[in-house]
Amino acid sequence: MSDLLSVRNLSKDFPLSQGFWGRRKSLVHAVDDVSFSIGENETLGLVGESGCGKSTTGFSILRLIEPTAGEVWFQGENILAMDANQLRQRRRDMQIVFQDPFGSLNPRLTVERIIEEPLLNYENISPDERLKRVAEALDMVGLLREHMTRFPHEFSGGQRQRICVARALVVRPHLVIADEPVSALDVSVRAQVLNLMVRLQRQLNLSYLFISHDLAVIRYVSHRVGVMYLGQMVELTDVKTLYGKPLHPYTWALLSAVPIPDPRRARKRIILAGDVPSPINPPAGCRFHPRCPEVMPVCSQEIPQMRQMNGGHQVRCHLYSYLENGR
Amino acid sequence: MLNIRNLTTCFRTPNGITRAVDNVSLSIASGEVVGVVGESGCGKSVMALSILGLLPKPPAFVAGGEILFREHDLLKLPSNDLRRLRGNQISMIFQEPMSALNPVFTVGNQLMEVFRVHGNLGRSSALQSAIDMLARVGVPAPERRVKEYPYQLSGGMRQRVMIAMALACRPALLLADEPTTALDVSIQAQILELTTALKEELGTAILLITHDLGVVAEVTRRVAVMYTGRILEEASTMDLFDHPLHPYTQGLMASIPRADASFETESLNEITGVVPGLTDLPAGCHFAPRCAEAIDICRGQAPALEIVDTGHRVACWRRGSHV
Numbered sequence: 001m002s003d004l005l006s007v008r009n010l011s012k013d014f015p016l017s018q019g020f021w022g023r024r025k026s027l028v029h030a031v032d033d034v035s036f037s038i039g040e041n042e043t044l045g046l047v048g049e050s051g052c053g054k055s056t057t058g059f060s061i062l063r064l065i066e067p068t069a070g071e072v073w074f075q076g077e078n079i080l081a082m083d084a085n086q087l088r089q090r091r092r093d094m095q096i097v098f099q100d101p102f103g104s105l106n107p108r109l110t111v112e113r114i115i116e117e118p119l120l121n122y123e124n125i126s127p128d129e130r131l132k133r134v135a136e137a138l139d140m141v142g143l144l145r146e147h148m149t150r151f152p153h154e155f156s157g158g159q160r161q162r163i164c165v166a167r168a169l170v171v172r173p174h175l176v177i178a179d180e181p182v183s184a185l186d187v188s189v190r191a192q193v194l195n196l197m198v199r200l201q202r203q204l205n206l207s208y209l210f211i212s213h214d215l216a217v218i219r220y221v222s223h224r225v226g227v228m229y230l231g232q233m234v235e236l237t238d239v240k241t242l243y244g245k246p247l248h249p250y251t252w253a254l255l256s257a258v259p260i261p262d263p264r265r266a267r268k269r270i271i272l273a274g275d276v277p278s279p280i281n282p283p284a285g286c287r288f289h290p291r292c293p294e295v296m297p298v299c300s301q302e303i304p305q306m307r308q309m310n311g312g313h314q315v316r317c318h319l320y321s322y323l324e325n326g327r
Numbered sequence: 328m329l330n331i332r333n334l335t336t337c338f339r340t341p342n343g344i345t346r347a348v349d350n351v352s353l354s355i356a357s358g359e360v361v362g363v364v365g366e367s368g369c370g371k372s373v374m375a376l377s378i379l380g381l382l383p384k385p386p387a388f389v390a391g392g393e394i395l396f397r398e399h400d401l402l403k404l405p406s407n408d409l410r411r412l413r414g415n416q417i418s419m420i421f422q423e424p425m426s427a428l429n430p431v432f433t434v435g436n437q438l439m440e441v442f443r444v445h446g447n448l449g450r451s452s453a454l455q456s457a458i459d460m461l462a463r464v465g466v467p468a469p470e471r472r473v474k475e476y477p478y479q480l481s482g483g484m485r486q487r488v489m490i491a492m493a494l495a496c497r498p499a500l501l502l503a504d505e506p507t508t509a510l511d512v513s514i515q516a517q518i519l520e521l522t523t524a525l526k527e528e529l530g531t532a533i534l535l536i537t538h539d540l541g542v543v544a545e546v547t548r549r550v551a552v553m554y555t556g557r558i559l560e561e562a563s564t565m566d567l568f569d570h571p572l573h574p575y576t577q578g579l580m581a582s583i584p585r586a587d588a589s590f591e592t593e594s595l596n597e598i599t600g601v602v603p604g605l606t607d608l609p610a611g612c613h614f615a616p617r618c619a620e621a622i623d624i625c626r627g628q629a630p631a632l633e634i635v636d637t638g639h640r641v642a643c644w645r646r647g648s649h650v
Contacts, residue, residue: 191582220584257516259541
């Protein structure tokens with residue numbers, strides 16, 4: 001599988017003013033040295049708790065937020081080195097679907113105007129042709145031609161998310177970044193949107209960066225999964241290995257904390273003590289060490305590096321250092 | 328201990344009267360944990376607020392039924408008596424701990440209020456009780472935390488404060504409305520563990536309202552499934568997950584992705600359509616337009632909730648003795 005998108009050592013620091021006059025400056029390390037790639041026709045799931053930097057990572061790739069450092073290669077071009085014009089053209093191939101289907105559609109525009117806007121931006125085609133493409137897009141996401149003249153408020157949450165998907169796909173992109181696309185939806189409607197996204201991927205050869213806090217949703221849609229904690233990628237591997245044989249203690253804890261809809265399953269929960277620390281002053285050494293059930297003396301002193309394990313499995317944890325050093 | 332019989336709660340809206348809770352009967356024994364699951368708009372929160380008499384009237388009004396708590400009918404109780412019961416014998420935890428706490432008072436202040444109003448304690452003993460209670464729900468350094476304001480606490484800590492406040496008077500019944508929905512998974516696990524431990528310790532009965540079938544499976548002994556104001560199915564938790572009967576329950580269970588490695592999901596089942604709004608409910612069974620098994624009678628007449636097995640009730644024309 002050749003890489004469509006390759007993110008290398010991406011970092012984003014947000015400056016933060018403190019003190020009465022805002023003179024004391026500190027930095028929030030929202031994303032710190034994150035690397036991953038996405039192949040053609042592949043879904044990479046990014047999972048983590050609130051504040052772990054998963055959305056900031058997604059936005060940085062499109063430069064909706066300007067990253068502080070790193071490289072983003074898309075189809076052989078470095079996105080971060082582009083000027084505004086080149087970037088605008090490139091974004092046609094990289095579309096985004098946001099979490100909130102109520103806030104991301106302009107309430108004053110009809111569905112037709114909403115979906116044709118990317119076409120007006122990127123394609124110089126006749127109005128007839130445009131209408132045809134909008135109708136195609138609606139058809140793709142399971143909405144009707146009659147819906148074109150309606151306004152967003154006339155639709156339910158699930159239908160609005162379909163409109164967002166249609167808007168993203170109308171320009172036929174290669175990569176879609178989906179930031180918590182089903183979190184705002186009711187349980188019985190979630191399955192409709194998830195199945196739609198999986199089906200469209202096969203039909204249109206799409207790649208997804210699928211961002212969610214929901215481990216069950218991520219498992220269903222992803223081929224490979226990255227787990228983030230406090231701005232860093234702590235584990236990255238294929239979906240089967242991540243859920244079957246996870247290596248990082250944080251992944252163990254996360255997976256054991258997800259409530260499973262099966263009352264007969266007896267399980268041992270790993271309860272993490274305390275809260276996620278602040279990304280302004282992250283803990284020294286491994287960022288997870290104050291909450292880690294397997295903590296060792298080295299963890300508070302040395303920052304663990306991402307290690308390559310068998311079969312492309314990557315993990316950022318000192319537990320596995322002996323495998324490299326032969327200790 | 329709590330016995331809800333044929334409760335109907337309505338709202339007056341510009342488009343007419345809507346029934347948010349429609350002829351619901353449910354009982355909870357002391358020390359029992361009962362779950363109510365349903366999607367948004369199914370009436371689960373309105374039911375909890377009806378129990379406590381916390382709905383704004385108007386537009387809300389209770390159109391019928393009774394809510395028996397021990398020997399009292401809560402719907403007929405004078406507001407003074409109800410107030411004495413609230414926070415003392417029945418208390419509630421809300422979904423969003425930030426909006427449920429008062430931002431301009433310290434955590435200690437708000438916790439002490441419970442002890443001073445319901446326990447008739449003086450200032451210093453109320454403060455001591457507040458610190459003890461915070462320690463009990465696992466808030467570190469409670470002596471320091473009592474002096475802090477809600478904005479200084481994380482989401483998980485705020486929810487712990489809410490639980491401390493709700494359990495301060497050792498209530499016989501706790502209504503928990505989506506207590507972990509706003510929290511991260513690792514914090515959710517902490518709170519669920521804490522609630523279960525405190526329940527064992529204090530013998531409190533819990534009515535847990537949630538949309539998450541996973542939470543229901545882990546915490547409750549009995550579950551009622553609600554849809555557009557009505558209970559469609561009620562059973563012991565084991566029974567409900569082993570043999571869900573109502574097409575809605577079955578569809579819901581097959582539509583959720585799972586994170587446990589032992590369970591493979593090939594393709595998610597979709598329930599077609601959307602949850603209807605309360606102002607334009609279909610005639611007959613409310614689920615009929617989305618139901619693959621619907622027949623003529625489903626669209627004309629609402630099925631009654633009937634017992635099909637010991638402790639298993641279902642409202643469906645295609646199940647039980649109707650077939």
